Amino acid sequence: MAYSKKDLISTKDLTTEDIYQILNLAKDYKNLNLQNEKKSPLLKGVTVVNSFFENSTRTRTSFEIAAKRLSSDAINFTASNSSTNKGETLIDTIKNIESMQTDIFIMRHSSSGAAQFVASRTPSCVINAGDGCNEHPTQALLDLFTIHEKFGSFNNLTVSIIGDIAHSRVARSNIYAMQTLGIKVKLFGPPQMMQYTKVFGCEICKDMDEAVSGSDAIIMLRIQLERSDDETPFPSIREYCRYFGLSKTRMQKAKENVIILHPGPINRGVELNSDVADDPRISTILSQVENGVAVRMAILDIVYKNLKGL
Known part of the structure; x- marks a missing residue:
């Protein structure tokens, strides 16, 4: 049975079949990434927002490249340049970005449980890119x-x-x-x-x-x-x-x-x-870094199809 949730918050939620589904699809995307034309039209017109409330280089760049190779509109959001510095709550920030017809949030936050907290309060997909000491699936x-x-x-x-x-x-x-x-x-x-x-x-x-x-x-x-x-x-x-x-x-x-x-x-x-x-x-x-793009392309593929019932 295929992974059916719109969010990826924890590896606890994954069965053996779910893991193999993601890895097998990632293999296909790695092959795509080795081509001259590294593009799939899958997420054309889909808005993906990298919502990073904590510093990151590899994960944020990897997700941005993964989203763009799937032809989405990928936007980077960082807390240091946001209204959270003016006292805006996390949910208010997410809701405002959501109202711009955001389909997928990639979220990193210093508080454990923040990704699940947001996922339960937005109809958009949420992918946990690291929440405190909790998880980094x-x-x-x-x-x-x-x-x-x-x-x-x-x-x-x-x-x-x-x-x-x-x-x-x-x-x-x-x-x-x-x-x-x-x-x-x-x-x-x-x-x-x-x-x-x-x-x-x-x-x-x-x-x-x-x-x-x-x-x-x-x-x-x-x-x-x-x-x-x-x-x-x-x-x-x-x-x-x-x-x-x-x-x-x-x-x-x-x-x-x-x-x-x-x-x-x-x-x-x-x-x-x-x-x-x-x-x-x-x-x-360095192979891990390369493989990260393919794995994240697979995850974006799966959660978006789950969101739309495809």
């Missing part, structure tokens, strides 16, 4: 697309997610989707960044070597200092790199065909050394 889906592209299947795979698990919406969305697919997930990070992670039911690793060993894919996470409420999550950058960073030396414990993923932006020399990040044999970071 399209990042998880592009990660899965990248992993599937490498291995051809999700069967018997083990994925390690390493770093700031407690504050990471990328980790949450990946965990939920991977558990749906039957992927084994291992977690590791500084104790202060692993708070409450037992609720996910994943394997908790005791050190970096255990996290790296036996994994088919390793997702390295950025330290989310903007979400840590001024707490000091580790003594120093040097110590973080030593105990929780991924280097060529650490990679000696990894499987021969392992791949490294990172949602970006990378803090080089902190969670990931350049000798790993730039190694084309194992690093899929």
Whole structure:
């Protein structure tokens, strides 16, 4: 049964069939993106608004390119230049933009639950591009697309997610989707960044070597200092790199065909050394960015057709 909702808020809402539907369609769109003419007329005349109340480079640009390659009218909206700085509420802002016959909102917000809050109050499609520490479903889906592209299947795979698990919406969305697919997930990070992670039911690793060993894919996470409420999550950058960073030396414990993923932006020399990040044999970071456009084209396709009952 195909995904039938007008919104994409959480990977918790996705069945195995939903995930494969998105990834299979993304494969078609990736092939389109490799052509000289990277255009589909699917969303011609459709208005897509990137509603970003929080900073972004990759996600916002990726969604804008995805929308334009589907021939939509794609508009970028940023909170720093909006009436929210004058005291306007989130819903009033959305309702005003909605009244201009907006069909799809791509929404990023610093508050967890903001995307669902808006989706329940607008007839337009809402795609969650990251809400606080909650979720980032399209990042998880592009990660899965990248992993599937490498291995051809999700069967018997083990994925390690390493770093700031407690504050990471990328980790949450990946965990939920991977558990749906039957992927084994291992977690590791500084104790202060692993708070409450037992609720996910994943394997908790005791050190970096255990996290790296036996994994088919390793997702390295950025330290989310903007979400840590001024707490000091580790003594120093040097110590973080030593105990929780991924280097060529650490990679000696990894499987021969392992791949490294990172949602970006990378803090080089902190969670990931350049000798790993730039190694084309194992690093899929730029492939993730490329795949993100195709995955987001697929999601725009599906939610808009659901909205219109097509």
